[in-house]
Amino acid sequence: MNVPHEAEKIARELDWNLLRTFMVIVQEGSITRAANRLLLQQPSVSQALKRLETRIGATLIDRAPSHFRVTTAGQALYEECAQIFGTISRAVQTAQTTEDELTGQVTIATLSRAESSHFDQILSSFHVQHQQVRFDIDVMSSKAVQKAVLEKSASLGLCLVHDPHPKLSYSVLYRAYFGFYCGPSHPLFGCKDLTLDDLRGHSSVSFRTDQLWDALRPVALLRAQHRLDDKVIGYTSHLGEALRMITAGLGFGPLPSHTADPYVAQGTLWRLPPYNNALEIDIHLVNNPNTRLNNAEAAFFNKISRWIHDTDLSQRTYAPQY
The missing domain is CATH 3.40.190.290 (D-Maltodextrin-Binding Protein; domain 2)
Structure with a gap:
């Protein structure tokens, strides 16, 4: 079988709603909860998963009354799906951005209480310059921050880092x-x-x-x-x-x-x-080089990146007071 040709044929003919359904099933960890989130009946969601597995030719979720496990193939497909839908979401935001005045939304995932007067000043200065830009800042664990940036559901991330992901870029904020x-x-x-x-x-x-x-x-x-x-x-x-x-x-x-x-x-x-x-x-600024940023995201990222480049680490260090 010509595998590249077969993969191209599947991609061309596949119902993308099946991919979205599969993505929600993995996120919810349950077909029942996925059905509730999608406002569908459980049999419909189960059938959608079965159709996707049949079309791809691989078991994506090992499921039985006593357990639910995403297979290796399923995890690989989920990661690709998450990035695809993140890219689509950003494409819509980019299309809605006008060129006359900088608008759009900057989505930031951050660990709790990332307290930095420098970051606050950058945020304030950017808002004064571009008052039509909206911000959506979500608080989560550092691991979840990197996952959100990797999946393109967040423009940028602020987090602790132990094992850097090879597909992400990091700078010490x-x-x-x-x-x-x-x-x-x-x-x-x-x-x-x-x-x-x-x-x-x-x-x-x-x-x-x-x-x-x-x-x-x-x-x-x-x-x-x-x-x-x-x-x-x-x-x-x-x-x-x-x-x-x-x-x-x-x-x-x-x-x-x-x-x-x-x-x-x-x-x-x-x-x-x-x-x-x-x-x-160290608290890091995290970005995904493969994410296509909208105009607002690009402007904010450039502003904070310039500040990091131009400011010595000693000036970005918070020493304790005794």
Whole structure:
């Protein structure tokens, strides 16, 4: 069989609604939930999946009453579909953009509380110059940020990075330093000249990326070296919720120092060891070189990229205050 010719024939004749249905099934992890989202009957969704598998000649989802698993072929097709529909969405936005005045929408995926006065100033300056441009900023985990940029559902991303994706480009937007903090009800609150050994045995909270194989590896490594990870009782991907749990006294935990310092000054947080800048973490600007940006996205990306290029990293570093 002439495989390239057969693939071209399938692409030419395939009902693209089947691809969209398949994409929703994978996203929902269930044919029933996919049917609810698509406002269709469950048998119709099951039949659409069967038609797609028959046309492609591969099992895309291994499904039975007791399990639901996307196959290797299904995962590969899903990733392509996500990028295709992301490209179509951007094409529509680009077509709707007028040339007389910069308009359109910039979609940004960001980790929670990516606090940067520099980024805020860029956003403000851009808005003053182009007041018709709309922004859609969605908060998610760093892993989800990269996925959104890869699938082209977001123009740009702000996130922590441990394993860079080969299809994405990364630039350090700013550098922060993390430290351990506790709330007023914690036994160590107000104690001075502590050592890391003093934290041992106390409960703590953690970010989901605070793992040896993930973006907050320096924090996880410090925990492991000093055996501080035996009583982790709270996990979150959201900086605001980590701050809530620490302040409420559930345990000590890591926070960006430039975010925590104002709370220390107010007396609602207390800085714990280490008292130096050991936990260095970079926040990255992420983009997909294969994404066709609309005029608004391109202008915003160029503006922030120029700032990164022209500004030394030392000026983009938030050193903690003691």
